[in-house]
Amino acid sequence: MALHRNVKQPSHLEQPARITSVYQKLQESGVLDRCLQLDARIATREELLWLHTADYVDELSATSEKKQSILTALERQYDSVFLCPETYQAALLSAGSSLQVVESILSGESRSGFAVIRPPGHHAESDEAFGFCYFNNTALAAKYAIENHQLERILIVDWDIHHGNGIQKMFEEDPRVLYISLHRLDIFPFNPENCDCNMVGTGPGVGFNVNIAWPSKGMGDSEYLAAFRRIIMPIANQYNPQLVLVAAGFDAALGDPLGGCKVSPEGYGQMCHMLTSLAEGRVAVLLEGGYNLKSVSDSMLMCANALLGDPLPTTLIGALQPGAAVTIQRVANYLLPYWTSLVVDVNSEEKNTKHKR
Template sequence: MGNKTGFICDESYFWHDTGNGALFLSPGGWIEADEHGESPKSKRRVKNLLERSRFIEELHVLKPRPATRKEVEWNHARSYIDRVESLSRTEGGDAGELAIVGRGSYEIALLSAGGVISGIDAVMKGEVKNVYALTRPPGHHAERDKGIGFCLFNNVAIAAHYAKKEYNLKRILIIDWDVHHGNGTESSFYDDPEVLTISLHQEYNFPSNRGDVEDVGEDRGAGFNVNIPLPAGTGNAGYLHAIEKIISPIAEQFKPEIILVAAGQGASVFDPLAQMMVTADGFKKMAVAIKELAQQICGGRLVLCHEGGYSAAYVPICTLKIIEGISGLQSEVREDPYHETIKGLPTNILSPHQKHAIEQVIGVQSPFWKFENLSRV
């Protein structure tokens, strides 16, 4: 197996055009034109920082290939794919709910989904030890028949289908730590016991009425869908506690053959579309914890797929630290440049109400999973 971390990106990802707007609304009325929330800036600046710090030289750069139409159809309705393609070839538009398609976005979305597929191939063939795919447009909100929340094709779900079909994998774990609920991925595998989906997200955020603790899957998939809604203000301590007390025990029993992460950095302390308090150091510790879990259970097979995160200034720092975490290497960015600003915040304190929220998940899931170390919660 290659001993480097793979990195996947393509200039095309930054050319997906969501137009102008303010956060997620189009300009007009009382909304003055500004950059759209899902502009390419935060993702492009990740690559810029990797190059400026020369840390990219420590990574094995991989070239993505486009997903085929057949591969996308494993997860999406033909009529929806046709709609995205048609909008892309005309003047663009909304492919569902806040899912903007620009001219040429169809081909870029295929390359985004194919980027994660390329990561699966590289890990499964032993070319690299793990992968970070800096893909765009994001995907975890996209449902079978419509785009939602900036997402066109569900990159991580398509990649999971690919892993099942191409490598005959029977146990795939998807961890979604994006601050918004991974509704599209949940829907894709809600009755599938071969794909265990776990979503860590801010409660009552986006999409509305999704991601409840009681949503555990159905039919043969009952118990194979885990939602961990966390209160606003949850920081590093709460996320790491959830990984230790919920994700790790479940993963140890499920014994996945590969772990995929929908890695959105929207839970950061500076994000404009959420109210959480995870720092760059917290994201690094999360990445290390998941990497160690993969090493323990599935030979280190781990692919991270970039999702949301809308602080153009802070997402690059958080993502760099995640890549440090999975690579086991230290970049020249020794300290978070925003450390002095955030050092007084209670990011590393687990509050009683945050702990209670996590314990609620354990109570709901316990009929399906035998939680070890439950007495130590």
């Protein structure tokens, strides 16, 4: 997965060092020695076709045979995507390794797990590479749990600073996957109509898509933990998932060059810790974005500590940034008709009772 790179621009943010520095950090901290290490594997064509079109899989597979000059021209048909001859193989390994972690958890071999993988996946559409993403790793992991283990309730928490447009699209009609994303509304993929708080799913999936869409930059531990306490955990507890997948981008981290937010490694650890109270601890943390090597490594380590049950440092919580409380209230208002666990104040309780009468 470290061979996939931007040939024209080697310093591109989505660089091989993202995974090698995380791996090194986990190794130096001794965490790796305490974990069962799984072999990476490629995703099979059959698995990819659960969510991607045959034409798209063929198109991407053909890139491994092409010269760099041709690939550089091909890139232009996608938005924010680079290609090299190793891209296809890396994307297969990134997706397949996500499935390995889920298999290890659902077969009872591991209680929880994490995947140090790239390229990321949550922007990938069924028929299109998009935003540094090729195959939708986290979505495929959910599908794997449905197809191979007949799971009926999977929670995906996507805390990458960008909206996971691909995951939303793939499951917006499917109540077997509850997708909860925390992201900024005003940045990539620059499609606020698609990722605002009013997108709650469609058809049988209505109520099972939750967008906690921050209006601007500057959000940190206080805002993220407030969203967890007020929205995510009440809904997740009521949903009672059999498996939790984290689309773990660390680009809302303090120091990230893209996110403009300030979540600390301890903050990520606390969020991960809260999720381990669900699904009997069956939590898989799958790396998505995150472009400050130190922030990504420190945050992933803290999540690994949380999964291992280590005591975590606390975070300092203060007043919410402007716009955060409004966002949380908006999300609650949109989701209130579907989740009674969100009813906490007297006014909505009365409204609900009147509604029932």
